[in-house]
Structure formats: structure tokens, C-alpha cells
Amino acid sequence: MKPKNAPSSPVSFADPKLQEICNQHLRKQLNSLLNQLPKNEAQQALQLSLENLVTKILDTQLPHDQLVELFATAYENLLTSYQTAELTESEQTTSYLNATGLVMSVEHALHTFQDIYRVQAFIRGIHQALESKQGSQKIHIVYPACGPFAPLLLPLIRHYAASDTARHQLKVTLIDIQPGAIKALNKLISDLDISDYIHEVLCCDVMNYHPNHPIDVLVMEALQHGFTREGHLAFARHLAPYLTADAIMLPEKIVVTASLNVGQREFVDQWKDNKRTHSSLVDETIQSERVCLGEVFSLTLESLRKLTVIPLGDGMELIECNQVQVPKSIENIDKTNLLLCVTVTTFGQEKISEYDSGITHPLCDMSVCIDFVPKVAEPDDLLVKSGDRLKFYYKLSGAPGFLPTIA
Amino acid sequence: MYKLEDLKVTVLTTGASSLGLISYLAQINKLAGVLIFGQLDQEKAILAQQLNQANIATQHCPTNDIDTPITALATWNSQLGIVFCCREKIPMQIAHAPVHGLINLHGSALPNYRGADPVYWQIRNGETQSALTAHRLTEQFDQGAIIAQETISIGSYDTANRLFSNLIQSIPALLETVFEQIKQFGQLQESPQQGKCLLTAARLTEQDLVIDWHNTTAKQLCDQVRAGNPQHGGARLSMGQSQAQLLQATPSSLPTYGAPPGTIIHLSPEQGLIVALKEESIRLDIIANNDGVLDGYRFAKACYLSSGIKFT
Numbered sequence: 214m215k216p217k218n219a220p221s222s223p224v225s226f227a228d229p230k231l232q233e234i235c236n237q238h239l240r241k242q243l244n245s246l247l248n249q250l251p252k253n254e255a256q257q258a259l260q261l262s263l264e265n266l267v268t269k270i271l272d273t274q275l276p277h278d279q280l281v282e283l284f285a286t287a288y289e290n291l292l293t294s295y296q297t298a299e300l301t302e303s304e305q306t307t308s309y310l311n312a313t314g315l316v317m318s319v320e321h322a323l324h325t326f327q328d329i330y331r332v333q334a335f336i337r338g339i340h341q342a343l344e345s346k347q348g349s350q351k352i353h354i355v356y357p358a359c360g361p362f363a364p365l366l367l368p369l370i371r372h373y374a375a376s377d378t379a380r381h382q383l384k385v386t387l388i389d390i391q392p393g394a395i396k397a398l399n400k401l402i403s404d405l406d407i408s409d410y411i412h413e414v415l416c417c418d419v420m421n422y423h424p425n426h427p428i429d430v431l432v433m434e435a436l437q438h439g440f441t442r443e444g445h446l447a448f449a450r451h452l453a454p455y456l457t458a459d460a461i462m463l464p465e466k467i468v469v470t471a472s473l474n475v476g477q478r479e480f481v482d483q484w485k486d487n488k489r490t491h492s493s494l495v496d497e498t499i500q501s502e503r504v505c506l507g508e509v510f511s512l513t514l515e516s517l518r519k520l521t522v523i524p525l526g527d528g529m530e531l532i533e534c535n536q537v538q539v540p541k542s543i544e545n546i547d548k549t550n551l552l553l554c555v556t557v558t559t560f561g562q563e564k565i566s567e568y569d570s571g572i573t574h575p576l577c578d579m580s581v582c583i584d585f586v587p588k589v590a591e592p593d594d595l596l597v598k599s600g601d602r603l604k605f606y607y608k609l610s611g612a613p614g615f616l617p618t619i620a
Numbered sequence: 621m622y623k624l625e626d627l628k629v630t631v632l633t634t635g636a637s638s639l640g641l642i643s644y645l646a647q648i649n650k651l652a653g654v655l656i657f658g659q660l661d662q663e664k665a666i667l668a669q670q671l672n673q674a675n676i677a678t679q680h681c682p683t684n685d686i687d688t689p690i691t692a693l694a695t696w697n698s699q700l701g702i703v704f705c706c707r708e709k710i711p712m713q714i715a716h717a718p719v720h721g722l723i724n725l726h727g728s729a730l731p732n733y734r735g736a737d738p739v740y741w742q743i744r745n746g747e748t749q750s751a752l753t754a755h756r757l758t759e760q761f762d763q764g765a766i767i768a769q770e771t772i773s774i775g776s777y778d779t780a781n782r783l784f785s786n787l788i789q790s791i792p793a794l795l796e797t798v799f800e801q802i803k804q805f806g807q808l809q810e811s812p813q814q815g816k817c818l819l820t821a822a823r824l825t826e827q828d829l830v831i832d833w834h835n836t837t838a839k840q841l842c843d844q845v846r847a848g849n850p851q852h853g854g855a856r857l858s859m860g861q862s863q864a865q866l867l868q869a870t871p872s873s874l875p876t877y878g879a880p881p882g883t884i885i886h887l888s889p890e891q892g893l894i895v896a897l898k899e900e901s902i903r904l905d906i907i908a909n910n911d912g913v914l915d916g917y918r919f920a921k922a923c924y925l926s927s928g929i930k931f932t
Contacts, residue, residue, distance in 0.1 A: 307888035308927035315928040611877025
């Protein structure tokens with residue numbers, strides 16, 4: 214019994230080389246390496262690998278293979294730091310759903326660093342965002358649900374520390390609900406020698422965090438594909454009142470669009486000759502077969518403050534989203550599936566396009582049945598006809614995600 | 621006229637589950653022999669071999685063969701036949717062969733739970749009381765007049781095998797009543813079944829073992845699981861094309877926070893594997909698959925499951 218996202222999944226955003234690093238064999242090798250390497254040398258290797266990575270990705274757009282090499286070295290060193298934090302099995306593997314969404318296990322959260330185009334876009338984006346705030350005396354950066362590596366920010370902070378940049382200007386607050394993540398984070402902060410930059414490391418639910426200092430930069434990435442599963446929107450709504458007037462939220466913009474395509478074409482045929490997914494590798498013919506229905510939802514700081522919220526009781530809420538129309542006269546429309554496609558602008562021109570990352574992998578909503586009645590009916594099925602208008606809502610619950618309805 | 625001490629009983633059966641009754645009758649020296657009905661499969665062949673080794677008279681009766689059982693009953697000089705754990709329809713012509721006829725032992729308080737799988741359905745429906753009923757064999761299954769009944773409690777953790785064992789243990793008391801009637805009145809005392817059959821016990825199908833995450837409560841799922849444990853492998857746990865057997869489950873107090881039924885809402889070494897139902901949650905305690913019999917946490921780890929993933 215394996216879920217669709219089990220490690221054996223044939224094609225994913227992560228380069229196979231990076232996936233391999235996590236396998237048991239390499240961990241054992243790493244262990245023996247660890248026993249031989251003096252502590253300060255391991256620390257030095259970690260610091261240098263992150264500095265090198267950030268220097269290169271801030272400097273230029275690297276070819277994929279070079280990027281993989283840099284990430285692989287950094288990832289191995291991060292795993293070394295993680296191992297020496299000596300988390301218990303429970304600290305590593307506990308996962309659960311709470312009122313705002315999925316709390317991923319720490320061992321799962323480690324994999325975020327494999328998502329190299331996501332990490333790159335955030336690091337470049339955060340760097341530019343901080344540069345835009347050069348004049349500020351203090352910059353309070355808050356990174357909720359940051360995981361054991363806080364991978365979108367800490368490599369950049371190490372890069373600053375190496376050149377003694379903004380040491381007394383940046384105040385970083387890191388938050389995670391997983392005690393294991395906090396244990397690993399504290400070890401990593403020590404290994405990176407960046408404690409001067411850290412204001413607080415908090416083990417708490419983001420929804421219980423009420424900062425004493427206004428937030429200047431909010432770095433957040435608590436979503437999975439199709440803008441689902443995790444509490445990104447709930448966290449953003451909770452923290453919005455604590456943002457300064459000129460605060461920057463990263464990502465600056467998240468856009469979700471609805472499209473129709475045949476699942477086999479979109480997810481199988483398109484990638485049959487590739488070892489990984491990326492926007493540069495999409496098949497233009499297959500992309501042209503898509504029927505774009507339109508934008509379902511867009512999240513920016515401005516839109517966050519204007520959300521229409523419908524309370525449902527029991528702590529559940531719905532956010533009103535856009536309406537799109539299913540076109541008429543599309544051939545074989547009954548063979549198509551609804552795709553929810555996310556694109557992310559971290560800051561300025563820094564974007565994560567469809568298929569670049571796990572969070573921008575299109576989500577196939579199997580509950581929407583257009584011009585057909587499923588042989589085996591499921592309770593969530595929505596029977597839709599060509600020409601119908603689909604009105605979307607976003608569920609704020611333990612399983613956040615979009616709820617399509619017929620308008 | 622024979623004396624009660626000389627009463628000889630023949631057991632009519634199709635499987636080894638009747639061994640408890642057979643050995644009890646042998647022990648009290650009232651066993652005439654055993655008629656094994658239906659096509660001779662491996663289970664029946666083993667049963668016949670075991671009985672032969674114990675010097676118990678045994679006769680195989682192919683389906684629709686009436687002469688063989690009637691001849692055996694006469695040869696063994698049997699005055700009563702007891703049908704038990706029998707999945708074949710006994711031809712009614714046989715019913716009149718012994719002087720006291722044929723009675724059936726049924727594992728429920730008839731008229732409820734008429735049918736082939738009363739033990740499974742009583743546990744699945746969360747019943748707290750059952751009975752072993754001796755009733756007259758009739759053309760219509762489980763509808764004959766009641767001769768004797770022994771009430772049995774069903775514990776909240778009882779599995780199908782536990783309840784069946786308890787039914788077997790009530791055989792001596794039930795038969796004592798039956799024999800006492802023959803002793804006192806020279807015949808069995810029959811009273812018609814009272815009331816309507818509101819709950820039936822149809823033969824189990826694979827579909828009955830499937831978990832309906834959307835429509836079951838935690839209590840109902842726990843009952844479904846223990847009803848199928850161990851004989852039917854509990855209840856079926858499915859994800860895509862893969863299946864496993866859920867052998868034990870316990871209601872959990874964790875809130876589901878609106879997660880769709882079937883979604884894993886918690887996984888940890890301490891609290892195990894907890895899944896959302898429509899309004900409640902349930903801990904999946906023991907699961908069997910090709911890897912072996914595992915607790916929920918280890919099963920999830922072996923199958924790369926984590927919170928947020930949904931069983932189908």
C-alpha cells in the first residue's frame with residue numbers, strides 16, 4: 214500500500230540526485246564520515262557550502278546541473294547537522310492535522326531543500342526584499358512553519374554572516390509547532406554561527422503567535438500543490454494585523470488558475486521522457502491542449518485584507534473566490550479533469566512557474582465530473598455540465614483547499 | 621421404548637467448527653455418529669480423518685443424496701439429529717428418520733439474525749446479548765419452533781471467535797434442557813418463534829468487509845472490525861489498488877478539523893495511526909498485510925503513509 218506521493222513516484226520536481234541523498238545508504242556513509250570528521254570541520258563544511266550556494270544563486274541563473282551540485286553539497290551538510298541534533302523517532306516522524314491544516318513530520322519537512330527552484334526563488338526574492346529595505350534600522354523577519362532547516366532563509370543569513378552584513382539590522386523570528394524541528398533548528402543556528410541574527414526560535418502554533426514587534430518581512434510557504442493541505446492562508450490572515458504599513462510578504466503573489474486537460478496527457482505523456490518536471494521541460498503540444506478556465510484565486514497583501522469570509526461554525530470558514538465558466542462545444546470534454554495550477558512570485562521578478570516545484574505542480578481535482586457520471590460515485594462528486602459556471606470557495610479547516618460549486 | 625441413558629444423537633454438519641458439539645456428545649456417551657454433508661473438500665476430509673481416529677462413526681453424504689443419511693441414522697440407531705455449523709440444506713425427508721427428528725442449533729436469539737452468519741452480524745451490529753437456540757429443523761431456514769435457548773452476553777471487545785467459543789460453552793446447558801424434555805415428556809417441547817425477524821444474518825460477501833469511511837461511526841467501525849476478526853481478516857483497508865486487513869480499531873477523541881472521512885489525521889509512535897470519520901476519529905490499532913501483523917504506526921511507516929493521506 215503506497216500513496217501517490219510515496220518515494221517511488223516516477224517523476225517529480227526533485228532531481229533524482231537530490232532524492233538519492235536521503236536514502237539509507239548515503240545516510241550510513243554520512244554517519245561514518247561524521248565520525249571521522251572533527252566537529253568544527255563539519256561545521257565549516259556546512260557554512261561554506263551554504264555560502265557558496267547563496268553566492269552563486271544570487272549572482273546568476275545557474276544551469277540545472279550546477280545548481281544540483283551546489284544543492285547536493287549543501288544538503289549533505291545540512292543532514293549532518295540534523296543528525297547530530299539527535300531527534301527521537303517521535304520527534305522525527307509525528308505528523309498530524311490541526312485546525313489550520315497539515316503539520317508535516319520533521320523527516321518529511323527535510324525534503325523541502327530538495328525543491329531547488331523553490332528555495333532559489335525564495336532566497337533571491339528575500340534578498341531583493343531586504344535590499345529594498347536597506348534604509349531601515351531594524352528589520353523584523355518572521356518565518357512561520359519554517360521546518361527543521363528554515364531553508365528559504367537561513368542559507369541567506371549564513372551568506373550575510375560570512376560578510377558581516379546587516380548583523381545588527383536583521384531580527385529573525387523562526388516558528389514551528391514541531392519540537393523536533395526546533396531542536397534541529399537550534400543546532401543548525403549554532404552550526405551556522407548566526408545566532409546574532411536570530412531574535413527568537415519559538416515552538417508554537419503560528420495561530421498562537423502574537424509578536425511583540427511589528428513584522429517587516431513575512432516569509433511564508435505553508436502550502437502544497439493546488440494551494441492545499443497546509444495553513445498558509447490561515448497563517449497569513451492571523452499575522453496580517455502585525456505587519457507594518459510597508460511590510461513585505463513573501464511570496465508577494467500566489468495565483469491559482471483552473472484549467473481542463475486529459476489527466477493521462479498532462480501527467481503521464483508529458484513527462485514520459487523526463488526524469489524530473491520543470492517549466493522548461495513542458496510539452497508545448499500538450500500545454501496547447503489545455504482549456505484555461507481562468508483565475509480562481511490570487512493572494513497578495515492587498516487581497517489578503519479584502520477577503521470575504523463566510524463562517525461555517527465549529528471554527529470552519531469559507532473564503533469566497535472567483536467564478537469561471539466551463540465552455541461548451543469542447544470535444545471530449547468528458548475525458549478532461551479540472552486542474553488547479555499555482556504560480557508563485559516570491560518578490561519582484563522571482564517566480565516559481567508551474568512544474569518547477571512541488572508547490573506549483575498542478576493538482577487534479579477528481580471530484581469534478583464534466584458531462585459524465587462516474588461509474589463508482591464518491592460522496593464529494595460534483596456533476597458539472599458544459600456551459601455551467603463554477604464558483605470556487607476556499608475551505609479554512611484541517612484540510613484546507615478549494616471547494617468548487619455550481620454557481 | 622428406550623431409556624434416556626440410551627439416547628443416541630447424530631450430528632449433521634459441514635465443517636470442523638462442529639467439533640465442540642461432537643466431542644461433548646462423545647464425552648457424555650450420547651454420540652451415535654457424524655454425517656458430513658456436501659462435496660468432500662479438504663476441511664471435511666480432515667474432519668472425517670480426525671473422527672475416524674477417535675473411533676467416531678462417520679458418513680459422508682453427497683449433496684441431494686437422501687438414502688445415505690437415512691440409512692446411517694437407522695444403522696446407528698439414532699433417536700435425534702442435531703444440525704450444527706452446516707452450510708448445506710438438509711433434505712426434509714431426513715427430518716423424520718430419527719424418532720425425535722432433527723433440531724438445529726443456531727447462534728442467535730431467534731427470530732432475529734436468521735441466516736448463515738449470525739455471529740458476524742450480531743457483533744457488527746453491536747449487540748450485547750446473544751443466545752444459542754435449539755429449534756426444530758424446517759424447510760425455511762431458521763424458522764422452526766424453539767425447543768430450548770441459552771442466553772449469552774457479548775462483551776464489548778469480543779471477536780467473532782470469542783462469541784463462537786462462548787456459544788460452544790453453552791452447549792452442555794442447552795442440551796441438558798433438550799434431554800430433560802425427552803426424559804420428562806417423552807418428546808421435545810416446542811414453542812413457535814415469537815415476534816418478527818427484524819435483523820437478518822445474510823452470508824457474508826467481500827463487500828460487507830469494505831470500510832465505508834463516509835457513513836460509519838467509530839463504534840460501528842470497531843464493531844465491524846472485531847466481527848471480522850479473525851475469520852474474515854477484520855475489515856478491508858484500501859488505498860488505490862492496495863489492500864490490508866484492519867484487525868483492531870479503537871475510537872479516538874481527536875477532532876477531525878473538517879478533514880474528509882478516511883484521511884489520516886495523526887501519526888506518531890505514541891498515539892499511533894488515527895483516521896477521520898464523518899464526525900469522529902478512530903485509531904487503527906492492528907493491521908495485517910504481506911509484511912506481517914503490525915501496529916498502526918509501523919504499518920504506516922512501512923507503507924510510506926503520513927498525515928493528510930486518505931484511505932479509499
